[in-house]
Structures are given as structure tokens and as C-alpha cells.
Amino acid sequence: MGLTNRQYDMLRYNYDTRRRQARFGADRRTDEIYDKIPEIKAIDDRIRTDSIRRARLAISGDKSALEGLDESNAALTLQKEALLESHGFPKDYMQPRYECPVCQDTGYVNGSPCDCYKRALTELVYNDSNLAGILKEQNFGNFNYDLFSDSPETIDKTTDMTPRRNIETVVAQARHFIEVFDEQFNNLLIYGNTGVGKTFLCSCIAKELLDTSHSVVYYTAYKFFRLLENDKFHSADIEEDVPGPDYLIDCDLLILDDLGTELTNSYIGSALYSVLNERALKKHSTVISTNLSLHDLNTRYSERVFSRLNKDYIFLKITGEDIRCL
Ligand SMILES: [Zn+2]
Structure with missing residues (x-):
């Protein structure tokens, strides 16, 4: 495959833009939810402060500090999802909506080009x-x-x-x-x-x-x-x-x-x-x-x-x- 620099830059720019837009959309929806369902903001604050506290302990030598963190976060995430649904929102409402969920609009999966990347490339070279x-x-x-x-x-x-x-x-x-x-x-x-x-x-x-x-x-x-x-x-x-x-x-x-x-x-x-x-x-x-x-x-x-x-x-x-x- 031989991309010219100009084609490569254009493709990277398109992917970067898509990813930024997906994250921007997620931030906007998160603000909306924090406004409408303050309990969810409280859960997110708890996840954040708990993670920071445990990370500090781990850095200062407490080997058990991170134990159970994943389980505790997963349980809090479930609570969030239940709250979203009970207010009539889909449970992934606050997540970024990627055009390609497989590669999350990075163009790559485990270091190899995603199918969406190959399609975008073919389209680009055809048009050029x-x-x-x-x-x-x-x-x-x-x-x-x-x-x-x-x-x-x-x-x-x-x-x-x-x-x-x-x-x-x-x-x-x-x-x-x-x-x-x-x-x-x-x-x-x-x-x-x-x-x-x-x-x-x-x-x-x-x-x-x-x-x-x-x-x-x-x-x-x-x-x-x-x-x-x-x-x-x-x-x-x-x-x-x-x-x-x-x-x-x-x-x-x-x-x-x-x-x-x-x-x-x-x-x-x-x-x-x-x-x-x-x-x-x-x-x-x-x-x-x-x-x-x-x-x-x-x-x-x-x-x-x-x-x-x-x-x-x-x-x-x-x-x-x-x-x-x-
Ligand atoms: Zn993809």
C-alpha cells in the first residue's frame, strides 16, 4: 500500500476529527445528565475520588490499595446504568458514539488496520x-x-x-x-x-x-x-x-x-x-x-x-x- 503524505495526513485528520466529535458529544450528554440526574454525578465523583485515593496509596507502597477497584467500579457503573434507564435514557447514553465501534475511530485494532480504515483508504485513492x-x-x-x-x-x-x-x-x-x-x-x-x-x-x-x-x-x-x-x-x-x-x-x-x-x-x-x-x-x-x-x-x-x-x-x-x- 502506498499512501502519499497528503493522503495519509487527510486520512489521519478525518479519524482524529471523528474521534474528537464522538468525545465532544459524550461530554455534552454527560453535562446534560449531571444536570438532570445529580445522583449520577455523585457516583462519577465517587469513582474519581476513590481511584485517586487508591492510586496515592499504591504509589506510597500500599500493595493492596488497588485490590477490588475494578469490581467496585463495575458495581458503580451498573448503578449508573440502572439510574439512566429508570429516567428513560439508554444505558450507554453518556458513552462516545463512534462511527466504527470496532476500532473506536482510531483506524486500528491491535496494531492492524481496521476494515473501516481499509474502506476509507480505497475511497480516498479512488477519488484522488x-x-x-x-x-x-x-x-x-x-x-x-x-x-x-x-x-x-x-x-x-x-x-x-x-x-x-x-x-x-x-x-x-x-x-x-x-x-x-x-x-x-x-x-x-x-x-x-x-x-x-x-x-x-x-x-x-x-x-x-x-x-x-x-x-x-x-x-x-x-x-x-x-x-x-x-x-x-x-x-x-x-x-x-x-x-x-x-x-x-x-x-x-x-x-x-x-x-x-x-x-x-x-x-x-x-x-x-x-x-x-x-x-x-x-x-x-x-x-x-x-x-x-x-x-x-x-x-x-x-x-x-x-x-x-x-x-x-x-x-x-x-x-x-x-x-x-x-
Ligand atoms: Zn474501524
Whole structure:
């Protein structure tokens, strides 16, 4: 699991807030009860003073001072509960009401993450990925191989396979990328004509990794470079919840969809290189999809971008017709 610092801080903040609110609510209800049922305040005062008195004795060497304390407190608690019920209140009325009683809103049970924490984490990484919603449709479970032709006349010259045979190979490689994601630093460059299913495959990869609580960030190239430019030129204006460049470097997987559709300027090339380079240095994987041929990639971006791709990326070509029209 790879949380960015920002995600971790946000999650901790949410849990701290929940816990504080639960305790604040309990304090408020306690004040109300002390007001309405003074006998309960008297019992609580007795529990407190008795505990302090016994603790003082224990500190000064009286080994028997704490004997029977638990039993005596338990008996007084029962009295309190009976009083609450006789006044028409539930017996746990003065207790904090945690959203998750299992971990009492700490997120942990015996040092391990609580189920509620894992759910909150998955929700957070989904929302941060820019993919919430899309992934219900676009995942391996909905991958339709029948959309890819298997007839011999559709064999592609570069892959020497039918689109169907080819996509099976590509999906197997994508699945392998996911399987070894935590152990191996790999990157994918998925290329092919418009509409052959590159974005769909990116979504499938994103979903698998999000479901195992990895931080995944998805951007179309157009939005990605606009974000970088905004951050560079108007850093004060950037929307607060848009992940800034640190996030782009630190997330477990960055998906850059449709590279080549962005507007070109001198800044784009160097920004692309610096993100790919920083991520490679930190061994954080990147998946890029593009309509550009390898030749066009080479001429459009700088030599150092192309050599970075060549060195670190597994090239996956998807062949076939525009399946969006079928
Ligand atoms: Zn919990």
C-alpha cells in the first residue's frame, strides 16, 4: 500500500476529527445528565475520588490499595446504568458514539488496520485518481475480446498477429505488470490507433491497483500538461484539491492517457522529461497511452524523453479497428 503524505495526513485528520466529535458529544450528554440526574454525578465523583485515593496509596507502597477497584467500579457503573434507564435514557447514553465501534475511530485494532480504515483508504485513492465512476464500466471483468478481429487478413505486420491474438497477449502483459507491481519497477507504453481500447486498458490497470489500495493518478495528457503549466505559472491560483506536482511524482502509478493530443510548446517537452525522470528515480511506475507511432514519438519529444521511454518502458501495441464504432 502506498499512501502519499497528503493522503495519509487527510486520512489521519478525518479519524482524529471523528474521534474528537464522538468525545465532544459524550461530554455534552454527560453535562446534560449531571444536570438532570445529580445522583449520577455523585457516583462519577465517587469513582474519581476513590481511584485517586487508591492510586496515592499504591504509589506510597500500599500493595493492596488497588485490590477490588475494578469490581467496585463495575458495581458503580451498573448503578449508573440502572439510574439512566429508570429516567428513560439508554444505558450507554453518556458513552462516545463512534462511527466504527470496532476500532473506536482510531483506524486500528491491535496494531492492524481496521476494515473501516481499509474502506476509507480505497475511497480516498479512488477519488484522488480522477477515475471514480468510470471504473464501474471499464475493468477486466468487462473486457470484451470479441471486439477484436481474429480473421487472418487482419494480421498486423509489426506484431504478426491478428488483433484478437494480439490483445490477448497485451492483456496478459498488463496483468503481469499488476501482479509484480509491488516487487518490480516496470512501466508501460500502450500505443495504437484511435479507439482500439488503450484508455479502456489503462482503466483496467488502474482499477486492479486501486482495489489493492495503491495510489493511482489518471490524467489525459491535455489536462496533465495544463496542470503542470498552471502550477508553474499560477501556483497561487491552483484549485486547492488538485494534486500538485509532488503528488504526480509520489503516487504509486501515474497514468498519462492520450499523450500527443496536448498542445505543444517548449515547456511540454521538459516538463514531461522531468516527471518521467523523477518517477523513474523513485522507482514509481508510469503507464502512458498514445496514438502516436514510435517514429512520431521520437520526433515530437526530445531525444532524452524518447531514450527514457526506450530504456524503462515495455511497449505494448494494440492493433485493430476502432472498436468504439462497432
Ligand atoms: Zn474501524
